[in-house]
Structure formats: structure tokens, C-alpha cells
Amino acid sequence: MTKWSMVIDLDKCVACQGCSMACRFENNTPVVSPDEAALGRSIFWNDVFPLRSEEESAIASGQAKFLTRPCMHCEDPPCTKVCPVGATYQDTEGIVRQNYTRCIGCRLCTVACPYGVRYFNWYEPTWEESLERHLTPDQIEGRAVSEGPSIRPKGVVEKCTFCVHRLFKERDRAAAEEREFRTEDFVPACVQTCTAKSRYFGDLDNPNSTVSQLAQSRRAFRLLEEAGTHPKIIYLHEG
């Protein structure tokens, strides 16, 4: 069985926020006004922020430590456990997904997630006109299903999906080309775009994959390991 996982090498990361931008365009993330953002309502499936409220000077001089944070895609996710309607769930390949059609907007998952990776649509999503014309067409829509980059209605929760629509697309492509699907075919937008090549993606169940190899590194750690969520995002310490 495939177990999708990501390794983020903090030593290589330059905190350029390219991953956040790529994610935003890939997944049609709604844009909010500066006022709303000041209220804490901006949506970043993949966020980049300085660790421990560093002073401005530390950030300017390049001394600050940064962390980039997508969804942890926990093996034991606290969010899917509490969802009353099964709108958020873990699929067979370990990706924690979100079905906007079923979500009732109770926000129990958002308060249950210790990593704060789940975002709520406080208003109907809007984009500036030029952005609206260039929304990603790879939307997952079906009977009672709308996931990934699909346009969200107001009042639902959304989150990082490891760009699951890309996985679907690559599987379809492999089938069309009448060849086996290879795990290397599937890469989320943030990994693809990473300027410093600090992100690796692959199958954690395959002992020969890059992520499995890097997970053995002495620099490897996971966020809030003590919370018992078993994240599948593996960080590599700086230095």
C-alpha cells in the first residue's frame, strides 16, 4: 500500500514562500482582504512563518528560524476522528481529505487539530477578476463530492490535500499511456516549485524511496510527536 509522505529539509529551506504561492494557485485558495487577514482569516494550506515570535531585526538579518507547514496528514488524525458527518476522512493511501459537499461547517475538526492546519470559509470565496479567470480547472467534482481545488461554498472547512487531484490525473495519464503508475509521477505543487529543493515527496512504505531514506536521518523529527498523531510530514533539523 502506498503511504504518501513529505520530507522538509529545514537546512535547505530559504523561507521564500514559493510553496505557499504555488499551493494557492494550484488549489484555488480564496483570497481575503487585508482587513480580514488582520482578523486572522487568511487561508494558507501551506504556511511559512518564523519560529518563536522573532523580532523584526532577527528576521531582517537572516538569523530567524522559519518553519513551513502543510497539513501533517497524520496517521492517526484527530480531525477525522471528530467529524460528525465524515466530511473529512483519511483515504486508503493516507491522505487526509475534505469533501466540501458534505461539510456542515461545525468546525469541530478545526478546534481538534493541534497543528491549526484547517481553515474555514468565513465568506463566499472571491478572487480579483484576473485571478478568477485563471482558476485551476482540475477540480474534483462528482455526485455529492467536491474536493481539492473545487470552488468552495461559504461555511465549509478546507485544508491541504497533498494535491490529490494531481494524483488522480497522473493515474489517468498512466492508464491512457498504457503503462504502470509510478510513485515518482505524483508530486504536489509545493514540492515541485520549491526553490531550494528542500521538499521531498514519496511513498513511506517503500523502504527504497527518498522519503523513507531521509526519514532514517538523525536530523529527522516530526511536529508534536508527543500528541500521538503520527504525522507523515517529516522535518530535517537545521545543521
Next chain:
Amino acid sequence: MVRQRTFHPENVHEESILAPIYKISSKDLLLWSGLLIILGVGAYAYFQQLISGLGVTGMNRPIYWGVYITNFVFFIGLAHSGTFISAILRLAGAEWRKPLTRAAEAITLFSLPFAVASIVADMGRPELVLNMVIYGRFQSPLIWDITAVSLYMFSSVVFFYLSLLPDIALIRDRITGIPKWQHRMYEILSLGWQGRSQQYHRLEKVLDWMAIFMTMLVVTVHTVVSWVFGMTIQPGWHTALIGPFFLLGAIYSGTAAVVIVLAILRRVYQMEEALPIDLFNSLRKLLIVFSLGWIYMMIAEFLTIFYGNIPEEMEVFWQKFTGDFSVIFWGMTILVFIIPLFILIVKGKNNIRWMVIAGVLINIGMWLERYVVIVPTETRPRLLYELAQGVYRPTWVEWAITLALFAGMILLYAIFTRFFPIIPLWETAESLEEDEQKVATRRQRIFGQRIQSRIKKEHDHANQ
């Protein structure tokens, strides 16, 4: 239709208890329309929220839950007054509770719909509320909540209605000069109650058994409500004490609410005789016990956290003790515990006015307590609490909806008191005889209740 013979209990206070039913005064209409206006404003606010989205509230990331969820927990707490007094005190055989059972149960009955309304107001997509039934997952604490609250609501209605039955029958037969539809309503609702001692016997039996069930519900419902928070691993929420603490707070605020309601009824409907001061003194003792229980829980909870000194727990702890929520936290402690305890011990005895002041303070304080349990935890998320983005300012929409929920509850209560006796006539009656000769009969005691025993009576007759 040939009306069967009916019998009704003798109650010396009958006149004063039934007095409010005769007439709806202009003051009533004024109060009702005032409450309706508040409801209207609330409805307008909710409409705004429905059209634009939950963005019109002050909620944000990471404070995903705010005033609405506070209201939900508070209303469930208020609801515990009735069941506590009528079910637990029934089992305990506390006879003094009888005059106030219905007034307390009515609080239960009219709070619960607004607890449910609070949840719906908090939902991002209330139109999909049925998803919880269609796709409901029993692993989710929210589904436990829905199950517990709906079961609680259903049982409260049945419990309330059953104990109301003999009194509906009584007003059906006794009250004249009311509109035809109203009379017809009593006829239908009374289900042909005749007041035979056999019927009373059955009624008491059913109520006793239901009281056992309701007692279990009192304990479980509020515990389950707290588990929505307790089942997450967030600091401040993830504590085994949260269930018992919520439960105690619920009974505390509920009982305080009973004091307020009783005092208003006594004043407005001139029920000084039917609601003697002894009742208030008994409630006073209960309140003193609960307030001490409350401080016990507080100390148990916060000393454990403080001594353990786990970093993420301490972030929330200091938020409450010295941080953004210190004013609310200490204000809450003063309002819930310090002032009420002082009033209750020093001033409360034989003094309804002081009791009411204490009751009001306790309820304001308990609302703040719910708030201070829910929000500070969210301002300091487990991961990266250093970023400390959490600031929450409720908006007018949230306040308008909150006020409307309270107005709605008061409105239902006020209307109810004009159509049904708010003090149970049959439970406070001197006798429940069906014989016109009023022969005294032996009574059996089960759970401290008077239960008329026909068998016993016949047995006695046979012996003579």
C-alpha cells in the same frame, strides 16, 4: 359527548395559582411585544449571517468557536435546574420541592430549544443539518451531543407533560370565561384525565421511574456536552474533570435561575402563600453547597495544571490568570463564588431580594465561566502558541442573536404561565381524593412519595 365524571384534588391555594390564567393583561402584551422585538432584531442579525457567512461574527482562526458555543453550553446548564429539582429531589424524597417543580421544569423545557438553536446558529451550513442524521458518525463527540440533547429534550417534554396532565384536566373543568379555542385546547391536552386515584397511582409510578431515568440523563447530558471539548487534545480542554465541572456548574446556575424565576412569579402573580419563603431558604442551602463545590473543582483543576507546569497548559493558564482573559476570569470568580457565597450566608436567609441578586450574579458569572473555558484555550493553540494570533471580539450580530435566544426563552416562559398553572396543583394538594365524602386513606411511601394505594384501601375496608 357524555363527559365522564371527573375528580380533582383539593388545594387551598387553587384560586391564587389559577389567577394568572384568567386574563392576559396589557402589561403582558407589552412584555411579549418587547421580547418579540428583540427576537426580530436577532432574526435580522441571523439573516445577515446566513446571507454573508459567519464572517459577520468576530470568530477567526484559531478562535473557531465563540459566543454561540458558550450560549449552547449555558442553555444546557440552565436546563439542568428543572431535572435536578424534579427528578433528583423526587428520588431523594425532598417534599419541599413540590411547589417549584413545574416552574423549574419549565426552565428546562424552554432552554433546550435555544441550546439547539445556538448550535444551528454556529454552523457554517445550517441547511445541511440533516447530514448529521444521514451521514452521522458515532465516533464524533458532536453526534453524542445531538443524541444526548435530543433524548433529553424528548424525555423532558414527556416528564413535564405527564405531571401537567391532572392540572390541565382541572382547568378544563374549572375555568370558565375563556375563549372557546383555549377551552378546546385544554380538552385535547388533558387526554380525558378523570382524576381517579388509580390514575394518580399510575402517574406517580411512571413519574418515579422516569425520575430515575432523568437523573441519569442529568449526569450524562452535560458530561457529554463537555466532551466536545474534553475529547480534543487541546490544553485546558483535555482534562477528565471537565465533565463533572460542567455538570456542577450546570446545576449551580440552573438552581440559581430557579430562584430568580420563583421570585418573579411570586411578585408578579401574587403567589406569596403558594410559594412560601421556606422554599427560598431550602434553595439557599443548595446554592451554598454548590458554590463550595464549584470552588473545590476550580482549585482541583487549576492547582493540578499549575503544579504540573506543562508548557502548553501553562500558556492557557496564564492567559486566564494574568493574560487577556484575566478580567473575565477574576470577574467570573467574584461573580460566581465570592459575592454569592457572602450574600447567601450572611444576607440570604429569609430575604428574597438578596437571594435574587445572588442568583443573577451566579448566572452572569456562569456564562462568563463557560466563555472562559472555551475561548482562552483557542487563543493559545498547542502548536506554536508563541505566534499568539488569537484575539476575539464578538460582533453585534453575535450579541443580537444571543439576546434573541434569551428573549425567546423568556417569551415562551411568560406565555406558558398565562395558559397553564405554574405551580402544580395536584402535587401540592392536601388530598387527591376521588370520593366526595373525602375519606382519608392510607398512603404508601415509595421514594418518599405519597402514592395512593387502592389495594390498601380496599384491604382496610375489608378489615372493617
